[in-house]
């Protein structure tokens with residue numbers, strides 16, 4: 227199978243030295259890419275700005291912003307050979323907004339206002355879901371190969387209910403929910419405590435595990451998704 231995995235944060239610049247971002251380090255996504263490659267799958271890792279080594283056997287595409295990440299994912303998904311199942315695992319913490327304007331030169335303090343105008347970024351996972359599961363994208367070509375979509379949900383409250391909502395709204399086969407306020411879970415650490423929420427409504431709460439062990443479980447679930 228082909229795995230397309232997103233990892234890390236995106237950066238949304240307002241001038242060449244200032245940006246909006248988040249604390250994602252890419253550890254979770256790199257673990258998924260590493261395990262999928264170790265299990266013999268073709269793996270493309272679309273990574274935001276992180277300082278991790280590329281796992282063996284993985285093709286890596288470095289990106290900066292959400293729009294760059296969407297373009298790279300679209301290209302990889304469209305390249306999928308017909309008949310070869312493609313799994314999209316979206317572990318990246320994509321910035322939902324970006325500054326409305328990016329200045330070409332560093333803004334002087336006197337040039338900056340106290341409020342920043344933001345615009346919405348594309349939702350990469352939702353866009354790919356629209357193009358593969360519902361064939362409803364007015365502007366972009368539909369992807370025809372069999373595709374399975376796995377999202378992540380970084381939550382601070384109502385973890386399972388929010389994950390269920392995202393699974394439905396983004397047309398996912400499975401979503402991996404993590405409470406990022408819990409000790410040893412979420413951003414930056416080597417462990418994660420996740421709950422798998424499947425399209426059919428079934429739920430598996432996993433104990434605190436290393437991100438590598440979580441990745442093994444996710445890749446196995448993905449393999450089971452494909453007939």
Ligand code: PMT
Pocket residue numbers: 232233234249250251252253254255292316317318319320321322347348349350351352376377378379380381392404406412413414415418
């Ligand atoms: O990188 P680490 O330091 O190891 O941390 C791991 C992690 C906490 C980043 C990871 O486990 C995690 O939870 N990733 C998802 C973070 C997130 O952005 O969640 P969300 O609930 O905001 O988004 C839901 C899903 O939609 C995610 O699969 C996300 O990749 C995707 N999304 C979100 C917004 C957007 N504009 N485009 C997207 O594709």
